[in-house]
Amino acid sequence: MRQIILDTETTGLEPSQGHRIIEFAGLEMVNRKLTGRSLHLYIHPERDIDPDAERVHGISLDFLADKPRFAAVGPEIADFLRDTELIIHNAPFDVGFLNAEFERLGIERIDTLCANVIDTLVMARDQFPGKRNSLDALCDRFEIDRSNRTLHGALIDCELLGEVYLWMTRGQNSLVMDIDLDVGGGADLGALEFERKPITILRPNAEELTAHAAYLDELDKAVKGTCLWRSLETPPPAEPQA
Structure with missing residues (x-):
């Protein structure tokens, strides 16, 4: 119009x-x-x-x-x-x-x-x-x-x-409003299943791991101990059970 x-x-x-x-x-x-x-x-x-x-x-x-x-x-x-x-x-x-x-x-x-x-x-x-x-x-x-x-x-x-x-x-448009779904008349859109694609994981190479370790060493020196990131990477051993 x-x-x-x-x-x-x-x-x-x-x-x-x-x-x-x-x-x-x-x-x-x-x-x-x-x-x-x-x-x-x-x-x-x-x-x-x-x-x-x-x-x-x-x-x-x-x-x-x-x-x-x-x-x-x-x-x-x-x-x-x-x-x-x-x-x-x-x-x-x-x-x-x-x-x-x-x-x-x-x-x-x-x-x-x-x-x-x-x-x-x-x-x-x-x-x-x-x-x-x-x-x-x-x-x-x-x-x-x-x-x-x-x-x-x-x-x-x-x-x-x-x-x-x-x-x-302008508002917020639906995330699926432009998808053409041929589901037939009376179909329950809430029952549709959408395929989830696997998450791509990029792992660091040896050079990147070495650079990361060197950076953490500098952080250890700055805090005069063990930086928080190292404690997260290497959690403390579990307490022995009585």
């Missing part, structure tokens, strides 16, 4: 108050590898941008003056997302804005347009309860370089989130 790592920037916090998307970014991933296909758009919101929001992402209305309205790019975004699994940090925020924008255009909602939504914030809270789980905090936890992230931006946040998602989902 295609996965899309997705992020948006907006004019404010609440689509119910008429706030709009001003930046959309999505990176395509297949089999845990980025394909190089992406969609990145700046969008004129047809309204003012809240000063608090602008301080976060640094996108001004002047910058967006010549950018397309959502009505012009909404169908392209919907086609890019169709039948995919979305990977989003704090998914309700971005999904809420996309649903509001799509509804204005008569486009189906995310829950029917896409196959699934993975919220990496929920995943992080499950894996690291009681800890900070912002994107910045997760990058620091996984030692992901975020030096280029001076402001929030949809595209760079997608790139960072992709790395965070791979770290959180």
Whole structure:
């Protein structure tokens, strides 16, 4: 299944108050590898941008003056997302804005347009309860370089989130998961017997034994007695039984 790592920037916090998307970014991933296909758009919101929001992402209305309205790019975004699994940090925020924008255009909602939504914030809270789980905090936890992230931006946040998602989902693979076992339907895998190959033992040659003995002699001199290794090699005689 295609996965899309997705992020948006907006004019404010609440689509119910008429706030709009001003930046959309999505990176395509297949089999845990980025394909190089992406969609990145700046969008004129047809309204003012809240000063608090602008301080976060640094996108001004002047910058967006010549950018397309959502009505012009909404169908392209919907086609890019169709039948995919979305990977989003704090998914309700971005999904809420996309649903509001799509509804204005008569486009189906995310829950029917896409196959699934993975919220990496929920995943992080499950894996690291009681800890900070912002994107910045997760990058620091996984030692992901975020030096280029001076402001929030949809595209760079997608790139960072992709790395965070791979770290959180890499896990421990089964030691036998790649073995093709033709055991027939209903076979009890726990009853399978695997052949153990004999352990190869490499014994020292005469030159190596001589060098080892010389090394132990030096240890004896250093401890002014018998070094521990010699006592292990030559255990003391057993006590006579009464």
